[in-house]
Amino acid sequence: MLGLLLRCLIAFVLLAATYNPTEWNYARKAPALWGEQTPLVVLAGLVLLTGYIIYLRATLRSIGAFGMALVTALVAALIWVLVDYDIIQLNDPGRNTWLALVALSFVLGIGLSWSIVRRRLTGQADIDDVDD
Known part of the structure; x- marks a missing residue:
């Protein structure tokens, strides 16, 4: 369970570093810094691309x-239920x-x-799996 949460958290950081509603994200900083910090912008873009x-x-x-x-x-159905019950x-x-970033990070973290989850539930290993 901790591994799943960690993978979701890393996915959230990746998504939020790319875009979020604040000014601190790649999508807003890259165009502003392109002329004076082009190598840094390219490096950051490549790091994000690698993560994706x-x-x-x-x-x-x-x-x-x-x-x-x-x-x-x-x-989406969970969000719908939370909205319907006036929780959010x-x-x-x-x-x-932010809610979309959390939802997408959950999708990527599950993926x-x-x-690992399937192997624990069924006892069957994927064809790609090697010794753990």
Whole structure:
């Protein structure tokens, strides 16, 4: 469980570093710093791209596009229930962005962790698995 939460947290950091409603994100800082700090902007972009490739490739390999859609639908249904019971409100665009970042990080964290979860639930290893 701790591993899943850690993977979700790292996915959240990756997503929030790329874009969030504050001014402290790559999408807003990169254009402003392009002329004076171009190498740093390129390096940061490549680091983010590497993180996305790792997460997306692992997620697509473990649960596939259908699985990603299913986990996204489950998260969306959970948000719908929370809104319906007035536990959360969707009237603030900034809060909605943070909520979307949390939802997407959960999808990516589940995708990265799915092979481990499946192996523990079923006792079956994926074909890619090697000795643990």
